Amino acid sequence: MPDPITQIIQLVTSTYFLEIVVFPGLISIAILGAFFTWFERKLTARVQLRIGPSYSSPAGGILQGFADIIKLLFKELIIPEGADRFFFIMSPVTALIIGAALLGLIPFAPGVQIANVEVGLPAFLAIVTLSPTLVLLAGWSANSKFPFIGGLRALFQQTAYEIPLWLSALGVVMITGTLNLTGIVQFQQNNGWLILPQALGALLFIVTSTAEMERLPFDLPEAESEIMMGWQAEYPGPLFMLVQGPAFIKLYAFAALFSTLYLGGYLGPAIIPPIVWFFLKTIVIIVAVMLFRSTFPRVRLDQLLRQGWTTLLTLSIVNIVIAYFIVVGVPAI
């Protein structure tokens, strides 16, 4: 019988644990998150003819994200008067757990997947559904006006994009006949990338998932220029860092899901290993979503609700019809 210390060392160095903690898990996400925060600021600056962060290292401020993490980590923890302490602290923590659960479902390469669930696609979408509820809870618990308005906006916004998001993913399920994410990639290995037959679905998916990520043009819950970061307004430094973490994880997880569903995931010519293909595709999607931020103005809440329930829903039903005809064949008239 091995002693407990040996058991702990065995657990910590097991492949399973390493996948969760190091790669593709939390540490690599934290480093990527710090890097992409810098990249997004630099990209937005270039679009707006500014310079962007440039002081924190010789190479154009590339360490800015890490500097921000250290700065935020050592700030004072102020919880506003009358706030519900439990929900105020637990909402970002729970959001981080939800983000980690999302990453566990993505097949990064053949065999590099934390949980190969048979119902991976609906599980991903169901887990991500929880996050607007957490936003509402965080906004309510702060006992302040701007966070509460932000939380309510998250709640209403969810009703607009949630159904088109599910229905755009439905087209992929109809064509592949599986809910397993690895199965969807294997289908694309034999039949080509799904972005060609599902172009409309891919467009709908990226629009609705941008709304799900609460990024511009759909960042109503945290609109800086309207309601001062919305539901994040009252969060002090360390907790603000915890709030920003899940936001990036969601961006990353949705980009990974998009490349899995429509761009063939880890598939690609064998010159480059599969995992590099996967990261290349994911990074392209992340950069595209970042460019949305500097391209589109923010929508109004009533416009978003109206368009979500009319245009997006109609287009996603059209997409289902297209997927149906792809599966059964166009009937001869």
Place this chain on the structure above:
Amino acid sequence: MVSQGIPEETGYIIFLFAATLALVITLRLVISPRDPRPTPEKKAPFESGQIASGPGRTRFIIQYYPYILMFVVYDVIAMFLFAWALDLRALGASGTVPVLTFMVVALVPLAYALHLAGQRENW
């Protein structure tokens, strides 16, 4: 989980990382600022520099409430379609016709609900 032959160096790197993390957390607890007697201004909620007034949990935005009611119903209906989509090839027309009927029956009330939700004077 059983160890699958990770080399000793990797274990060492992970140990170093955990030690760094523990050091950072300890440093955070020791050197980060703490205010034993915060002033009321410090703990007041943020209202763009104004002195905070009134309750923080303000009123519900009621004019979008119909969309939530619609969402509660139609989100579940969208879930049902996944069961149909999964076995689309095997089911054929015998499965598709009921689902199409179901969708048409579901979408007619949706159009009426959207019509009602657009009429602001009701709210």
